[in-house]
Amino acid sequence: DAGVIQSPRHEVTEMGQEVTLRCKPISGHNSLFWYRQTMMRGLELLIYFNNNVPIDDSGMPEDRFSAKMPNASFSTLKIQPSEPRDSAVYFCASREEGQIQETQYFGPGTRLLVL
Amino acid sequence: KQEVTQIPAALSVPEGENLVLNCSFTDSAIYNLQWFRQDPGKGLTSLLLIQSSQREQTSGRLNASLDKSSGRSTLYIAASQPGDSATYLCADLKLSFGAGTTVTVRA
Numbered sequence: 001d002a003g004v005i006q007s008p009r010h011e012v013t014e015m016g017q018e019v020t021l022r023c024k025p026i027s028g029h030n031s032l033f034w035y036r037q038t039m040m041r042g043l044e045l046l047i048y049f050n051n052n053v054p055i056d057d058s059g060m061p062e063d064r065f066s067a068k069m070p071n072a073s074f075s076t077l078k079i080q081p082s083e084p085r086d087s088a089v090y091f092c093a094s095r096e097e098g099q100i101q102e103t104q105y106f107g108p109g110t111r112l113l114v115l
Numbered sequence: 116k117q118e119v120t121q122i123p124a125a126l127s128v129p130e131g132e133n134l135v136l137n138c139s140f141t142d143s144a145i146y147n148l149q150w151f152r153q154d155p156g157k158g159l160t161s162l163l164l165i166q167s168s169q170r171e172q173t174s175g176r177l178n179a180s181l182d183k184s185s186g187r188s189t190l191y192i193a194a195s196q197p198g199d200s201a202t203y204l205c206a207d208l209k210l211s212f213g214a215g216t217t218v219t220v221r222a
Contacts, residue, residue, distance in 0.1 A: 043159075043204065043212040091158060102147055104206075106159040 004107035006092050012113045018080040021110045024073055025094030033104070034067055034077050035091040043091075049075065050097060082114045117142045119205060121213035129221050134192040136216045138205035143183045145207050150179050150190050153202045153215070162203075163190070195220045 005024040013019055025032045034046040047057040049069045069075040079086055089111050095104040118141045128134060147166050151159040163172045163179040171180040176193040192199055197220045204215040
């Protein structure tokens with residue numbers, strides 16, 4: 001398996017623009033997670049899906065952020081409108097819940113810079 | 116909500132020394148605990164997963180223990196090498212991450 005795939009790997013945009021981050025989880029994994037990592041706040045969970053259904057979105061910072069998982073092999077995280085404080089590395093991760101070894105696998109991340 | 120703390124925040128050791136990284140958590144009803152490694156500018160790589168019913172896991176030079184009663188997990192890295200230099204994070208797979216310990220192994 002290719003692992004968790006994220007695109008784009010780098011994104012530079014201007015304040016006010018819409019940003020869409022994409023994730024393809026590992027095939028067969030039923031849970032998907034979006035995280036944000038900054039120097040100041042470390043790694044924060046934004047939202048967690050299980051079987052394509054959002055289970056916990058309490059970490060989504062505000063209404064400008066939205067996430068979807070239309071099927072088991074694809075998820076998006078959208079920021080509209082973007083702001084400079086959204087600059088961070090955004091990670092997607094997946095795992096197969098309900099198995100004994102529920103190891104979580106991370107994608108390489110999308111490095112977002114909002115000017 | 117589970118809070119996960121890692122101390123120290125940074126550690127520098129000479130090559131060959133054993134490393135001891137600490138992780139503490141506030142809720143003893145931990146789900147599963149996972150240790151990750153993160154290299155600069157990279158994603159997180161899973162090192163070891165300890166299920167809540169286990170006390171330790173081993174993989175090569177790495178050994179991780181879990182003591183739920185004291186709210187602690189420890190990652191031991193034997194005979195450290197410069198290639199072990201990275202940030203190590205622990206996480207309760209109920210989704211709380213520690214801030215990490217940045218390790219530098221000096222040649």
